[in-house]
Amino acid sequence: MLGNALLLALRELRRNVMRSFLTMLGIIIGVAAVIILVTLGGGATQQVTEQIASLGSNLLTIHPGKHMGPGQSSGAAPFKLADAEALARDIPSLVAVAPAASSSMMAILANENWTTAVTGSTEQYFTLNNRKLRQGRAFTANETRVGVAVCVIGETVRAKLFGHQNPIGSHIRLNKLSCEVIGLLEAKGQSTMGSDQDDLVVIPLRTFQRRISGNEDVSAIQVSVRDGVATEKVKQEITRLMRTRRHLAASAENNFDVMDLKEIASMLSGTTRILTSLLAAVAAVSLLVGGIGIMNIMLVSVTERTREIGTRLAIGALEREVLLQFLVEAVVLSSFGGLIGILLALGSSVALAGVLKIPFVFNAPIILVAFLFSAAVGVVFGFFPARKAARLDPIEALRHE
Numbered sequence: 001m002l003g004n005a006l007l008l009a010l011r012e013l014r015r016n017v018m019r020s021f022l023t024m025l026g027i028i029i030g031v032a033a034v035i036i037l038v039t040l041g042g043g044a045t046q047q048v049t050e051q052i053a054s055l056g057s058n059l060l061t062i063h064p065g066k067h068m069g070p071g072q073s074s075g076a077a078p079f080k081l082a083d084a085e086a087l088a089r090d091i092p093s094l095v096a097v098a099p100a101a102s103s104s105m106m107a108i109l110a111n112e113n114w115t116t117a118v119t120g121s122t123e124q125y126f127t128l129n130n131r132k133l134r135q136g137r138a139f140t141a142n143e144t145r146v147g148v149a150v151c152v153i154g155e156t157v158r159a160k161l162f163g164h165q166n167p168i169g170s171h172i173r174l175n176k177l178s179c180e181v182i183g184l185l186e187a188k189g190q191s192t193m194g195s196d197q198d199d200l201v202v203i204p205l206r207t208f209q210r211r212i213s214g215n216e217d218v219s220a221i222q223v224s225v226r227d228g229v230a231t232e233k234v235k236q237e238i239t240r241l242m243r244t245r246r247h248l249a250a251s252a253e254n255n256f257d258v259m260d261l262k263e264i265a266s267m268l269s270g271t272t273r274i275l276t277s278l279l280a281a282v283a284a285v286s287l288l289v290g291g292i293g294i295m296n297i298m299l300v301s302v303t304e305r306t307r308e309i310g311t312r313l314a315i316g317a318l319e320r321e322v323l324l325q326f327l328v329e330a331v332v333l334s335s336f337g338g339l340i341g342i343l344l345a346l347g348s349s350v351a352l353a354g355v356l357k358i359p360f361v362f363n364a365p366i367i368l369v370a371f372l373f374s375a376a377v378g379v380v381f382g383f384f385p386a387r388k389a390a391r392l393d394p395i396e397a398l399r400h401e
Contacts, residue, residue: 013332023297024337026290027377031341031370032348033283038366039349041276043358048268050359058225059128061259062087062238076255078217081205083245087221091237093229098124099218101208107157107201108173114160118174118201120208126152128222136168136183139204147206152183154198172201177211179203189357231260287373290337291381298330298385323390330382331375338374342367 013020065076084099100121107116119125122144126133139150151172158167167181188197209216225234235258242256345367353360 013329013336019297020333023293023333024290024340026286026293027334027337027374028290028341028344030284030287030290031338031374032345033286034280034370035342035345035363035366036349036352037279037283038276039345039361039363040352040356040358041272041279042361042363043353043356045269045272045276046361047358048272058227058229058231059261060223060225060231060235060238061261062221062223062242063257063259064219065255065257077246078219079221079256080216081218083242084218084221086241086245087223087238090241091223091234093226093234093237094223095226096124096128096224098122098128098222099205099220100125100222101205101213101217101219103208103212105175105212107153107161109161109170112161114157116154116157116199116201118203118208118212120203120205120212122205125202125222128224131188132186134184134186135166136181138183144204144206147204147210149177149179149203149207149211150182151179151201151203152185153181153202154185154196154200155187156196156199157201158184174201174203175212177203177207179207231262235260284373287377290374291334291377294330294333294378295381295385297333298326298382299388301329302326302385302389319390323386326386326389327379327382330386331378334374334378334382335371338371341374342371345370 062079064078079099081099084097088094088097098121100119102117102119104115105118107114107118123139123141125131126138133152134155136152138152139148143150151174153161153167153172161167161172162170167184170181171178172181173179185198185200185202190196205218223234223238225231238258239254242258243254246255248255350360
């Protein structure tokens with residue numbers, strides 16, 4: 001009986017191809033929109049997680065004041081180099097400590113110039129931030145201690161100043177400081193927040209303090225926690241030490257902030273997932289619109305085929321057989337729409353992921369849910385027209401013109 005109903009449904013759809021396609025269009029758009037949004041959202045979430053992880057393992061960043069962005073504080077006194085030395089000396093759970101100071105300034109090479117971010121730090125900066133060198137070398141601990149005028153540049157700075165030339169061994173000018181380029185960092189691309197991670201110049205901290213800033217201020221301290229040690233415990237130790245060094249009373253609030261990159265990654269990933277879910281829910285509304293379209297067309301179909309229904313009932317067809325015929329027809333419509341929507345969504349997701357430069361994440365559960373939901377829409381919205389057809393009076397149906 002089910003097989004016969006399926007054949008009748010396919011025959012009816014083939015007889016009205018254009019009308020069937022237009023009826024399925026709402027389902028196609030709804031399924032495709034849900035899958036595309038969830039897939040792109042999953043890719044964005046994965047990209048956020050990977051980019052945060054690429055910044056370094058077990059990384060904590062300490063900023064003076066309440067953190068408002070890279071190198072920004074809410075008016076609290078900046079750190080000093082002695083604070084970073086105290087962290088490295090008094091907290092054994094730390095494997096690396098890198099104080100940093102930064103400023104935006106113009107880098108000049110002959111007739112070329114480019115405004116970039118210049119960061120002064122120690123040789124441990126590269127390890128903490130997981131920055132690998134494509135060419136040349138990083139500055140040494142001795143060069144950091146002495147304050148040698150050397151620098152390591154990012155890919156964006158290389159492209160803007162040197163073009164296709166090899167930058168290693170050349171000298172660029174940062175304000176009044178002339179420094180030798182000794183290394184070129186591997187490209188990292190844009191960060192989660194949209195900033196260019198390759199638009200930077202890194203120089204020894206003492207060089208920055210003596211030749212650029214003219215003071216001993218440190219705008220941030222990055223630390224790496226030993227594997228197997230809870231970062232929450234280390235944050236408490238850092239907080240106690242820094243409160244002591246900054247002479248804060250027991251009742252005073254911290255005038256510094258300790259950030260854990262894992263917490264930031266979790267927060268950003270959670271936000272991305274919530275936004276994806278909200279957008280998918282909005283897109284799912286179009287599935288309901290498609291269901292209403294199916295109901296409308298099925299009601300028209302019942303009206304058009306009243307005599308056919310009356311004939312079937314008159315020669316002995318049961319109500320449940322007529323009900324099943326029209327219900328199957330509605331489910332076939334919505335299921336075909338779901339399949340076409342899935343194929344459209346997968347192709348569009350791959351293309352959009354490439355355009356947006358995010359990973360394509362194949363999400364089998366959401367594809368299955370979207371297809372089952374499209375079939376369920378056919379059942380729900382096809383039931384009323386099917387029941388109407390099954391309850392027709394055979395005599396009245398046969399008299400219908």
